[in-house]
Amino acid sequence: MSTELRHRFTALSVNLNKVALVRNTRHLGIPSVVKAAAMCLEAGAQGITVHPRPDQRHIRTHDVFDLAEEMKAWPDREYNIEGNPTHNLMRLARQLHERGMPLHQLTFVPDGEGQFTSDHGWRFPDDLETLVPLIEEGKAMGARVSLFMDAEPAQMRAAKEAGADRVELYTEPYAAAWATPDQDIQTKRFVAAAQAALEAGLGVNAGHDLNRSNLGHFLSKVPGVSEVSIGHALMADALEMGYGATVKAYRACIEASGEVLV
Template sequence: MPLFRQSDHPPAPTGVHKTALSVNINKVALLRNTRHIDIPSVLRAAELCLEAGAQGITVHPRPDERHIRPDDVYELAALMKDWPDREFNIEGNPFQNLMGFVRDLTARGLPLHQCTFVPDSEDQFTSDHGWSFPADADRLQPLIEQAHARSVRVSLFMDPVAEAMAAVKAVGADRVEFYTESYARASSGTERSEALGRFASAARAAAALGLGINAGHDLNRDNLTAFLRSVPGVQEVSIGHALIADALELGYTATVKDYLRRIDEAFAVTT
């Protein structure tokens, strides 16, 4: 049962948070799956994050159901009907189970705003690379068209390679989601500066072609502001592991609000 009636839901923040925060709740499901009593609740986690101001919820249901399960996807989509100004994003490999969710959710009239195509193998530990062009183009294009036919936006998980953005545009994708681990793992100031330069260059190339820009993977409270200050035009960050880890100490509400504050800081005008 929802914690709040629809009339009680605060509107999504507008004009303040220049980059949307979508909370990936996979790790809540991972913890839940270690027992058989539905604790912690994936639905409650999503609702508390939305109530705290998150602009979206992301899930990545893998075929082995190690965390998010099919039932979670449908229950979360039903929950999102009560939050019409927020977005539901499903990540996954379109050659595995992702397109089944796209077809099923839209056929049921449930919300699905974006699907993010990620080139993961079925047993992959975590996402660790983007799509390759031109190698993947012919396979991806018809699946992108299928998603578009169901009015679902498509984002492609990509490494920060400026030269690849034209191929992403040509294949029909709406956005890229930059895989940000190379920035998050940079150990020195020089390495981090070089990494930010690559992301900024790729973002400018994407924007010049009319592609939207998302980002995610190991972004956290310590590195998020600097990333958004350096990389232009990021419309959405999808953050899961670090945010849920922070929530174990701070709670969902305080954690989401702090991530939103870090986003605000990136766009603050200094004098």
């Protein structure tokens, strides 16, 4: 199902969880998750991300399929579904695959069922036995498999050996250190982790608390980032600027960073 889509600059995948969270506070069906996706794609986003948690507090099962249907109209863009593969993620992926619907990337995240937000990555060798068959299954469905990982260089080769195609670096520590004395220390951690991932033969994604202030610096320093997945900050900006202007502003941050992929 998946094809490796290449972009000159780091790809922007928009996480729509917060759109669904607002919608779920009422029973009116607004704001529309599908309309939000279409408007972001029209503005130049290269992908859409959702994280359907078991409690369905934001993205719900029908959203996963409604968005997959919308993505059919955007064959040059990617659909990324993230979550814990031991919860509901693989069931949804199997159903998409069986229906021949878009499924470009599966991002495995080690969340607990009631976890507030993602806050740590997989650990090796602890998680190896659990992940290997799930990675194999995801890849057999034609999806690229990315593992949500802390910025620890020593863990990257193990992620590759488990069968992953990419890692998504968990960037909250970088974001928390932004404009503090620890900024340089955290930046160097992520540079080292990305370099280790690239040397191991992994692609590099990044996400969590990236925003218009810190994104450009991150990409100008951290090598080879193929994709950033951004939700909370982007949607907060969209409340003031609108979807289209916000996506264009994030694309401008990315392009101004000078990160060019080959």
